[in-house]
Amino acid sequence: xxxxxxxxxxxxxxxxxxxxxxxxxxxxxxxxxxxxxxxxxxxxxxxxxxxxxxx
Amino acid sequence: xxxxxxxxxxxxxxxxxxxxxxxxxxxxxxxxxxxxxxxxxxxxxxxxxxxxxxxxxxxxxxxxxxxxxxxxxxxxxxxxxxxxxxxxxxxxxxxxxxxxxxxxxxxxxxxxxxxxxxxxxxxxxxxxxxxxxxxxxxxxxxxxxxxxxxxxxxxxxxxxxxxxxxxxxxxxxxxxxxxxxxxxxxxxxxxxxxxxxxxxxxxxxxxxxxxxxxxxxxxxxxxxxxxxxxxxxxxxxxxxxxxxxxxxxxxxxxxxxxxxxxxxxxxxxxxxxxxxxxxxxxxxxxxxxxxxxxxxxxxxxxxxxxxxxxxxxxxxxxxxxxxxxxxxxxxxxxxxxxxxxxxxxxxxxxxxxxxxxxxxxxxxxxxxxxxxxxxxxxxxxxxxxxxxxxxxxxxxxxxxxxxxxxxxxxxxxxxxxxxxxxxxxxxxxxxxxxxxxxxxxxxxxx
Numbered sequence: 360x361x362x363x364x365x366x367x368x369x370x371x372x373x374x375x376x377x378x379x380x381x382x383x384x385x386x387x388x389x390x391x392x393x394x395x396x397x398x399x400x401x402x403x404x405x406x407x408x409x410x411x412x413x414x
Numbered sequence: 415x416x417x418x419x420x421x422x423x424x425x426x427x428x429x430x431x432x433x434x435x436x437x438x439x440x441x442x443x444x445x446x447x448x449x450x451x452x453x454x455x456x457x458x459x460x461x462x463x464x465x466x467x468x469x470x471x472x473x474x475x476x477x478x479x480x481x482x483x484x485x486x487x488x489x490x491x492x493x494x495x496x497x498x499x500x501x502x503x504x505x506x507x508x509x510x511x512x513x514x515x516x517x518x519x520x521x522x523x524x525x526x527x528x529x530x531x532x533x534x535x536x537x538x539x540x541x542x543x544x545x546x547x548x549x550x551x552x553x554x555x556x557x558x559x560x561x562x563x564x565x566x567x568x569x570x571x572x573x574x575x576x577x578x579x580x581x582x583x584x585x586x587x588x589x590x591x592x593x594x595x596x597x598x599x600x601x602x603x604x605x606x607x608x609x610x611x612x613x614x615x616x617x618x619x620x621x622x623x624x625x626x627x628x629x630x631x632x633x634x635x636x637x638x639x640x641x642x643x644x645x646x647x648x649x650x651x652x653x654x655x656x657x658x659x660x661x662x663x664x665x666x667x668x669x670x671x672x673x674x675x676x677x678x679x680x681x682x683x684x685x686x687x688x689x690x691x692x693x694x695x696x697x698x699x700x701x702x703x704x705x706x707x708x709x710x711x712x713x714x715x716x717x718x719x720x721x722x723x724x725x726x727x728x729x730x731x732x733x734x735x736x737x738x739x740x741x742x743x744x745x746x747x748x749x750x751x752x753x754x755x756x757x758x759x760x761x762x763x764x765x766x767x768x769x770x771x772x773x774x775x776x777x778x779x780x781x782x783x784x785x786x787x788x789x790x791x792x793x794x795x796x797x798x799x800x801x802x803x804x805x806x807x808x809x810x811x812x813x814x815x816x817x818x819x820x821x822x823x824x825x826x827x828x829x830x831x832x833x834x835x836x837x838x839x840x841x842x843x844x845x846x847x848x849x850x851x852x853x854x855x856x857x858x859x860x
Contacts, residue, residue, distance in 0.1 A: 360474045362442035366855045370433030370739040371815050378494050378746030381553045384502035384758045396748055397737050397816025404741040
């Protein structure tokens with residue numbers, strides 16, 4: 360495509376695995392003031408990748 | 415809904431509902447802005463008319479719309495109602511501080527009350543409470559907070575030892591963190607924190623003169639030299655493991671990009687700088703009229719950030735420019751925000767429970783006590799309903815899935831209720847997010 364370049368597709372997912380709650384509470388990271396979830400990571404996705412890397 | 419924006423001399427686009435992120439050229443920006451509507455739905459008549467003016471752009475947009483990447487409709491997702499599980503705790507281990515920061519939200523550690531230290535017994539009981547309330551959650555977070563938590567290390571030692579026992583008896587994984595001003599950070603404490611803490615947050619405000627103006631000791635002396643020396647010693651010990659150097663910027667240093675870069679120049683590589691939150695009447699408060707200058711600072715920091723991250727020697731991460739699109743959180747998390755008052759609570763030295771550390775001392779938001787273990791059901795329900803689905807002003811905001819609705823405590827302090835976001839913080843959040851998305855695009859574009 361000439362005028363638009365897709366960098367990341369469908370990063371907001373409403374599929375499986377929602378709400379397991381194993382991820383970090385956002386205010387427990389660095390800020391303690393500004394509520395942000397966009398820079399938080401999904402614990403399950405990270406676990407999955409870690410396991411695949413260890414295979 | 416599609417959000418277009420310019421940052422770092424380029425144009426970008428975020429499809430809000432799908433989270434698709436694109437870099438676009440100027441003509442595509444014009445076309446998208448012409449067909450975009452608040453509802454996010456393109457009118458077919460208008461689209462056909464504009465297709466004549468922008469034929470290539472229209473074809474490319476049509477292709478991406480057909481793939482479900484652009485102008486995606488809002489999902490009918492309904493976040494699950496919290497089930498009473500608590501997984502995260504801010505443990506106010508010490509309501510006292512050896513610093514007297516001019517902007518302290520916690521009244522120099524006293525939270526509008528008396529100086530107090532949590533007993534080891536109360537700290538352990540708080541962890542028991544957390545383990546009991548955590549249901550099937552394995553990962554539990556406890557942040558040692560104050561005041562200054564290093565002033566009550568005996569309780570920290572006891573709590574960590576107790577937590578390690580609970581891990582075995584309850585099948586849990588405690589992630590301990592601590593937020594400290596580093597003034598009392600000696601070798602012995604550093605060794606302990608390095609061994610036991612999942613994350614250590616060290617507070618420094620940036621340039622020496624900026625830090626010393628607002629972070630004096632209780633005796634009125636400058637604190638910068640000691641704090642920097644202690645923090646650097648810890649950073650060397652810590653290596654690649656998790657820590658943050660966290661600063662606050664105020665009306666005194668609206669040129670805060672220089673403070674972030676100063677922290678990087680000292681040798682820290684994991685940074686966060688937060689805008690101070692104070693009423694407009696306070697001399698250090700940031701006001702709406704400051705926003706253009708603050709936006710410029712974020713953007714100039716983003717430009718330097720990109721440059722420095724190209725070489726390992728100057729690489730650093732900035733908390734608000736991080737956006738994890740590969741392991742991004744689920745929609746449920748995006749709706750439920752920080753979890754204050756539902757899955758996240760703060761506990762005071764006397765064992766009182768509040769929705770989070772920012773509410774401590776506000777009697778209207780006292781939720782209970784760890785001794786009884788009971789939570790005020792009316793307050794709990796109030797916080798359960800405090801999510802994106804019930805905030806009209808957030809529902810139509812392009813940043814909603816990254817911000818998740820803003821800080822409830824700030825909403826109370828500025829607007830009197832937990833669901834009306836503090837607008838100045840919204841504007842700063844949106845600008846930071848644009849910078850983060852632009853940085854992501856430019857670093858990940860092949």
